[in-house]
Amino acid sequence: MTRNHDSVKYERISSPTISVRSGTMGPPSPSPRKRKTPPGDFLESQSVARSFIRSHAPSVETHLRRDDETEPMFMEMRRLPDSFRTGQQDSPVSQNADASFAHQSFAHPTFTDIGLKQKACNDTLGDLQTLGVSHVAALPELVLVGDQSAGKSSLMSGLARVNLPRSAGVCTRCPLHIRLISSRIDHWSCTVSLQQDYDFQPLPDRKPKTSDVTASNPFPPWVKMSHRDIKTFKTIFDPSEIEEVLRWAQIAILNHKRNFELFIPGEGAVAKETPLDVAARETDAQFSPNIVALEIKGPGLPDLSFYDLPGVFQSPEKEEDEYIVKVVEKLTLEYIRREKAIIMWALPMNIDLENSICLGIIRKAKAAQRTIGVMTKADQLPSQNVHNWLAMFRGEKPLVGQGFFATSRPPNQPLEDATKWEELFFGRQVDGNSPWPIEFAEFADRCGVERLLKYLSRKLTEAFAKSLPSIKETVYKRLNAIKGELDALPELPANVEHEVKKSLVEFLNQVKTAIRNTRFSSEWNTLNSQFQTCIFKMKPTCKVKDNTELQTIDLSSADSEAATPSPSKRPRPSDSTVRNVSTPTKRQRQDNITTPVKHEDYPMGGMSRASSVMAAPDLHLPSPFVRYFNRGRCAMDIKDIRNRILRNKRPGMPRDLVPDEVREALCLDAVRKWEEPLDTYIIKTTELLEKTANGALEESLGVLRRRLIFRECHNYLKQFIEAAVAGQKSRLVDMFNSETYQLYMMNDDAFHRYKALEMEQLKRVRGIIRLKASTLLDWDYSAKRVEDMSEEEKIKERKILDTHLPKLGKDPYDTEIEVAGFVRGYYMMAAARFVEGVTMNVNSNLLRTFREHQLDVYLDDKFHIFSHCDPSLYAELMEEDDHTAKQRQQLKKEKDKLVRAMNSIIDLESLSGGTNGANDFNRAGGTSTIHSHPTIELDSEMEEDEF
Known part of the structure; x- marks a missing residue:
């Protein structure tokens, strides 16, 4: 009968002899004896064994129990924590250590009984570790660490129950992961694989130095990869071959850039032609953070997995390898820092504890509470040090949180005898110069590799069961995320031509829908309103004051269209109002406002509304045209207008007769300032069109973003938009050139209405200036915006102007004021015509191009959407870059x-x-x-x- 699981229950021990209950077995021997088992016992063990393998058969809980049946073996494990808590045969350290694990609970009821299934739990944990999912979810793991020559190799051989290499430098140049699986099949096997998480990227001109080892680059010249590559190296069925295979596996992992199959013993060319010691000296790398993994299956093995790290050291053989000291320390620190790692710290009993380098690393990682001290070389314990080691067993020196175990596996003892020898040694039944001191008898339950194995197996099972709900949730979330990422990287469809054409037709429909959509229309209408507001705000203002006139008044911001800034204020000394001279602050505020006249708010003109475009909406979005608003400030001056008239008048002409050249020149000067706002309008319209078209492209072809069809379609779309915008810009430039070519009007009625409105404003402001200069109007009078005045204020002001202006006689600048009114009236008429024409032209040409079929024809010429062509074209369009694949x-x-x-x-x-x-x-x-x-x-x- 094959050996059942290691479910040995240890009772109170007064001697090192192990008490073994019926149905369980003691430590394995090289030739296990088959015990005669009653039929009932055999059936029960068969049932129990069946409950620990993965199948869809009913679990043991569904089995109808009989009174004469004994409990399943693993049920007995429940009482182990109790025995620790009662303090029977246990030290304080072991009590605390076990209590810390025994009180762990599982978050989900599904996991309540998982702690009883040690084999199943450890098998599952081993699967997850082998798969390399620790980058997604932190896994409980056993990590064996220690200084060089701390007896780790002998301890590891005892844990793995196989003769692993013990000579110096064999397995110290990379981590080792050992997974032990108890098998019901009566044969032994070991599969060695290479788990590669790092890529080898050496410097071209030198070896690494200690200064190259940093927090961001802990293992130079190795660089972390985004995924794990697992390569099966070799499977063997003879334990005597394991040392040679391990040596060659390490050589393969240190030659990362070469084909690992070259180094397989008995198969690879290098392994056949090169001596092993020569190949070990000629590796590309001196050290690797990649892992050599062993999966060992066989009867009687404990279900356990653990990592064995290279021993930390201080002085390398060669000075050029000094950096490896720091790299090994970084590697050890990385594993120890893993919050769910259970640390096995190997420390030999033949040296002083203070010399341990590894203890400092454990303390640095704050991992002492997760650490189990494993004393090795107990057979070499100096008698003078017994008290110190006994103090650690008793917890008088609380170096670690999980207590200590003692082991003794002398290298001269063959593996098949090591377990028995160790049992006899700790039972003080071995003759020799260094017998096990009687003082340690109370800690017999913590002496020997077999007891350590059971302790480790249980602790790992409990830790894994506690972590399982969070591991499952984390794995699921990552699966969900990967699904989303793969959805963005779809595979090549079966019918490529159909998928390409379908996607392109969908894109064309999306473009038409988007351009007709209310969202696009709303954004474009907003841009049109902002453009209109800008053009109206650029209306030329006029200085209506002659500097030779005594000017001591202040015009409010209401009348900025007829701005009258004064370089100096020289009131008459006898003027009683001199103390009320306006301040520069008010005058500055006046100069910053150029709001066009809203004639509908002016009650005295009796004019009807000239155009709907005059009522520009109050926009809340930032306007891209703000920088042009003041381009019309102080564009005219009544003295400058007079000088122009005098320069262009022919001799003998009446004073009030203005040459046409003057009027036309002033009008064209005003409209020439539209060029830059027009360019901005074209740019912003293009941006809006590109955003809308590219949005349609993303919506219809977004899933193919990494394929050639998306890039090609994007490029052709860009070319089409550029061509369409270039044609539209040419048409708009022609319209601008028409406006600046010569003064032109056909709608006389509109012009006269605009001119009348502007003349009223100019005459009002000019009249206030003249009355203040003649002291006929109080110096404190402030001219408000017409739309801000009440009806009473408007009537009062009109009465003052009508009463006092006739007393001053004819205005010497009435001709110049009329010219300014003419220019401003023409500007408003031309501005309304220009804005209306520009926006209508864009709508009926540029946007029409996308609403109708011009884009369809263009892309059909490129992709043959509506016609047939070589199928290889579509396969080419669905190609993707190597990075995406x-x-x-x-x-x-x-x-x-x-x-x-x-x-x-x-x-x-x-x-x-x-x-x-x-x-x-x-x-x-x-x-x-x-x-x-x-x-x-x-x-x-x-x-x-x-x-």
Whole structure:
């Protein structure tokens, strides 16, 4: 009969002899004896064994029990924490250590009984570690650390129950991961694989230095990869071959850039032609953070997995390898810092504890509470040091949180005798010069590799069971994220031509819909209103004051269209109002306002509204035309107008006769300032059009963003827009040139209405200036904006002007005022015509191009959407760059690993009895319909949860 699981229950021990209950076995020997078992016992052990393997058979909890049946072996493990808590045969350290684990609870009822299934738990944990999902979810793990020559190799051989290499430097140049699996098949096997998480990127001209080892680059010249590559090196069936295979596996992992198959012993060319010691000296790298993994299966093995790290040291053989000291320390620190790692600290009993380098690293990582001290070389304990080591067992020196174990595996003892020898040694039944001191008898339950194995297996199981709910949730979230990333990187469709044409037709329809959409229309109408407001605000203002006139008045901001800034204020000394002279602040405020006249608010003109464009909306969005608003400030001056008239008048002409050249020149000067705002309008319209078209492209072809068709379509769309905008700009420039070519009007009625409005404003401001200068109007009088005045104020002001202006006689600048009114009236008429024409032209030409079929014809010429062509064109359009293909492949690999991990977890849930793990997963908010390994279906419900 094959050996059952290591479910040995240890009772109170008064001697090192192990008490073994019926149905369990002691430590394995090289030739295990087969025990005669009663039929009942045999059936029970068969049932129990069956409960720990993954199957869909009913769990042990469904088995009808009989009164005469003994309990399953693992049920006895429940009482181990109790014995620790009662303090029987245990030190204070071990009490605290076990209590810290025993009180851990599981967040989900599904996991309540998982702690009883040590084999299943450790198998699942080993699966997850092998798959390399620790980058997604932190996994509980055992990590063996220690200084060089601390006896780790002998300890590791004892834990793995196989003769691992013990000579110096064999397995100290990379981490080792050992997974032990108890098998019901009566043969032994070991699969060695290379787990590559780092890429080798050496410097071209030198070896690494200690200064190259930094927090961001801890293992130069190795650089972290985005995924793990697992390469199966070799499977062997003879334990005597393991040393040679391990040596060559390490050589392969240190030659990262070369094909690993060259180094497979008995198969690879290098392994056949080069001596092993020569190949070990000629590796590309001196050290690697990549992992050599061993998966060992066999009867009687403990179900356990652990990492063995290179021993830390201080002085390398060669000075040029000084950086490796720091690299090994960084590697050890990285593993120890993992919050769910259970640390096994190997410390030999033949040296002083104060010399341990590893203890400093454990303290630096603040990992002492997660650390188990494993004393090695107990057979070499100097008698003078007994008190110090005994104090550590008793917790008088609380160096670690999980207590200490003692082991003794002398290298001269063959593996098949090591377990028995160790049992006899700690039982003080071995003759020699250094017998095990009697003082340690009270800690017999913590002496020996076999007891350490059971302790480690239980602690790892409990830690994993506690972490399982969060691991499952984290893995699921990452699966969901990968699904989204893969959705953005779709595979090549089966019917490429159909998919290409369908996508392009959808894009063309999206463009037409978007241009007709109210959102685009709203944004474009806003831009049109902002353009209109800008053109109106650029109306030329006029200085209506002659500097020779005595001017001591202040014009409010209301009349800025007829601005009258004064360089100096010289009131008459006898003027009683001199103290009320306006301040420069008010005058500055006046100069900054150029709001066009809103004639509908002026009650005295009796004019009807000239054009709907005069009522520009009050926009809340920032206008791109603000910088042009003051371009019309002080464009005219009554004295300048008079000088122009005099320069262009022919002799003998009447004074009030103004040459046409003067009027036309002033009008064209005003409209020439439209050129820059027009350019801005074209740019902003183009930007809006590009944003809308590109949005349609993203919506219809976004999933193909990484394929050639998307880039080609984007480029052709850009070319089409540029050509359409160039044609539109040419038409608008022609319109601008027409406005600046010569003065032109056909709508006399509109012109006269605009002119009348402007004349009233100019005459009002000019009249106030003349009355203040003649002291006929109070110096304190402030001219308000007409629209801000009440009816009473308007009537009062009109009465003052009508009463006093006739007393001053004819205005000497009435001709110049009339010219200014003419120019401003023409400007308003031309501005309304220009804005209306520009926006209408864009709508009926540029936007029409996208609303109708011009873009369809253009893209059909490029892609043959509505005609036939060589099918290879469509295959070419669906090509993608190498980076995208590689990214998809990596995501698919990661998804496959996580799917297998999730299925392993769900198998473990279902094994716990009574509850289906997948159903629990769905009730907990998951979307898995995961079934047997290795398939997983997540799509259907994930889409519903995406909202």
